[in-house]
Amino acid sequence: MKPRDRLRIAMQKSGRLTEPALDLLNRCGLTFRQSRDKLFCFGEGEPVDLLLVRDDDIPGLIAQGVCDLGIVGRNVLHEFQGTAGEGATALTEWRPLGFGRCRLSIAVPQERDYREPADLASQRIATSYPGLLNAWLREKQVAATVITLAGSVEIAPRLGTADAICDLVQSGGTLVANQLREADVLLQSEAVLAGPQTLPADERGDMIELLLKRLDGVIQVRE
Ligand code: PRT
Ligand code: ZN
Secondary structure (H helix, E strand, O other): OOOOOOEEEEEEOOOOOHHHHHHHHHHOOOOEEEOOOOOEEEEOOOOEEEEEEOHHHHHHHHHOOOOOEEEEEHHHHHHHHHHOOOOOOOEEEEEEOOOOOEEEEEEEEOOOOOOOHHHHOOOEEEEOOHHHHHHHHHHOOOOOEEEEOOOOHHHHHHHOOOOEEEEEEOOOHHHHHOOEEEEEEEEEEOEEEEEEOOOOOOHHHHHHHHHHHHHHHHHHHHO
């Protein structure tokens, strides 16, 4: 791939992380002009552009070198790392960003008892995070059946297609609306700045260091 002289950051095109991510970059002194096709936002001052994509694609785009950094939920980053396979570029969390907070949890029907992970033995658990769930079940030495669903995970127990779910929870309102209750937490998540473990050895690496310094200032002010 041709080396790029401008830094490229992948972020969510339209969703929960879009506004706060743009706001954070603005506070770091970066401003952008959106292109007509809305795939790219071009940096006006600094040599930093944005690529606007679905959040699930962000880790892969960094691993392939299409982007240098990404703003993505820790849940998506860890799921990618767990399922990317050997030989994939190792990604790391450069900074936690303090927004998009949620947790990946096990939830069970309200009337069901749950004391420990072993209570899930031989159960069917629906999730959009099979990598993270399988890793947790392995760690807890529980043999359960993982059912991978792209969305609407919370309705699976009512449909009778699963006994429990593993999904993101924020206020807990979705669980209550579906007669479920949170039983165990696998991962505390928030938006993070993700990138390869080693920085590019050119101007982009210098720009990343500058951005990290500015981020630290902005995040400190906010805390
Ligand atoms: O189109 P694209 O694929 O980019 O968007 P998406 O629909 O996959 O993502 P989006 O915008 O919903 O979420 C982006 C990221 O925000 C997630 O990967 C998380 O890191 C973070 N985040 C924070 C959340 C939530 N809070 C959240 N509450 N992501 C999803 N939810 C959903 C959850 O899946 C469940 O359906 O909201 C529901 C639970 O919310 P409560 O408040 O009812 O508990
Ligand atoms: Zn998504």
